[in-house]
Amino acid sequence: MPSDLPTYTNQVESGTDYTIMFCLDVMNKRLRVDDYSGKIDVIYRRIVDIAKKHALTKAFIKSREVDWQALLSMGCMMEGIYKGYFNGSDAYCMAMYNDLERRTSDYWLEEDQILQQVLSLPVKHDHPSVPSNMSMRLARLEDADQLSRLYSLIFQTYPTPMNDSMYVEKTMREGTIYYLVESENQLISAASAEINSVYANAEMTDCATLPAYRNQGLMRLLIHALEAELISRNITCSYSLSRALSFGMNAVFFQMGYRYYGRLTKNCDIYDKFEDMNLWAKSL
Structure with missing residues (x-):
C-alpha cells in the first residue's frame, strides 16, 4: 500500500519570544497547534501566517486557560473544551478560518x-x-x-x-x-x-x-x-x-x-x- 501519502508533519518553531509545536495537516487542510509558550499575540500572528502560506483553510490552537480570552479578542472562536488535557487543566479549542465554506456547517x-x-x-x-x-x-x-x-x-x-x-x-x-x-x-x-x-x-x-x-x-x-x-x-x-x-x-x-x-x-x-x-x- 502507498506510504508516500501527504499526512501530518509535526513541527516545532521557535522565535525570540515564542515556541509553537504544531501539526501541519495537509490531508485535512488545517493547522493544529498542540502546544506553545511565549507571547500569545505573536503566536497568533505566526499561526495565521503559517496557515495562509500553506493554503490551509482552518487553524486551531489548544489554548491554556490564561490565553483563551486573549485569542477570542483577536478573532478566534471557541469550539470546544478538552477537559483535563494539560495534566488536569483544561485546553480550549480556539479556531480561525480562511474560507467561508469551511467555516459554515451544512448539518x-x-x-x-x-x-x-x-x-x-x-x-x-x-x-x-x-x-x-x-x-x-x-x-x-x-x-x-x-x-x-x-x-x-x-x-x-x-x-x-x-x-x-x-x-x-x-x-x-x-x-x-x-x-x-x-x-x-x-x-x-x-x-x-x-x-x-x-x-x-x-x-x-x-x-x-x-x-x-x-x-x-x-x-x-x-x-x-x-x-x-x-x-x-x-x-x-x-x-x-x-x-x-x-x-x-x-x-x-x-x-x-x-x-x-x-x-x-x-x-x-x-x-x-x-x-x-x-x-x-x-x-x-
Whole structure:
C-alpha cells in the first residue's frame, strides 16, 4: 500500500519570544497547534501566517486557560473544551478560518437533534464480557497490515492514512496503542488510544467495526480495555472526536461516562467530506 501519502508533519518553531509545536495537516487542510509558550499575540500572528502560506483553510490552537480570552479578542472562536488535557487543566479549542465554506456547517441542526437523542440515553455502568465466539487483545506490530485493511473497508476517506500499513506501524512505534476484536481469526473491530505522556492525556480514535458485527457492544468492550490500559500508564484524561452525524459513536462515548464539550466545525475529511466533530472527554 502507498506510504508516500501527504499526512501530518509535526513541527516545532521557535522565535525570540515564542515556541509553537504544531501539526501541519495537509490531508485535512488545517493547522493544529498542540502546544506553545511565549507571547500569545505573536503566536497568533505566526499561526495565521503559517496557515495562509500553506493554503490551509482552518487553524486551531489548544489554548491554556490564561490565553483563551486573549485569542477570542483577536478573532478566534471557541469550539470546544478538552477537559483535563494539560495534566488536569483544561485546553480550549480556539479556531480561525480562511474560507467561508469551511467555516459554515451544512448539518448543524441535524447534528443538534442527534446530540439530544444521545443525551437522553441511559448511562451504562456495566462492564460487558467478550462474546464466547470472539477474542479481544492488545494489537502487535504484525497486526498493522490487517488493521489497515479494516480501515480501508470502513472509511471512504479518513483524516489520517490508516489504509497504509506502514503508517499504522509508525503510530504504534510512536506509542499509540490499539485493541482489537477477532472472530475466527478475522479482525472485526478495532480502536486506538493516541497517548500524550507529557500531559497525561489520550485521544480515543480509529474506531471501526465491520458492518455485520455492529450493534453487539464491541466498541464499548474496546474502549473499556483501552481505558484500563491508560489508567495503568497513569493517563488521567481521555477524550475523543466523534462524527457529529454518527448516532452510534456518540452514544458509545456518552453511555460510557464521557461528557460533551463542544463541536468542531468541518474539522476533518472523513468518509467523503469535511465533517463536524463532537468533542467528548472523561476523567480517568
